[in-house]
Amino acid sequence: MDTCPVTCPTCFEEFLVALPPLEETPCDIDYDCEVCCRPMFISFSDDGDGEVGGFARGIHD
Ligand SMILES: [Zn+2]
Numbered sequence: 077m078d079t080c081p082v083t084c085p086t087c088f089e090e091f092l093v094a095l096p097p098l099e100e101t102p103c104d105i106d107y108d109c110e111v112c113c114r115p116m117f118i119s120f121s122d123d124g125d126g127e128v129g130g131f132a133r134g135i136h137d
Pocket residue numbers: 084085086087088089109110111112113114
């Protein structure tokens with residue numbers, strides 16, 4: 077399974093998340109930071125290169 081690094085919007089630590097299949101993107105998932113355990117949303121989408129990229133944002137954005 078592929079993973080990609082995302083940066084937590086709360087503690088700004090980077091950690092790896094498992095990527096969904098390309099055909100299931102774009103999508104948003106709820107995720108708890110593996111470092112500080114705060115909730116966030118991670119948006120997965122095609123990065124334009126046929127590969128999935130992930131971007132984390134805070135739940136209050
Ligand atoms: Zn965090």
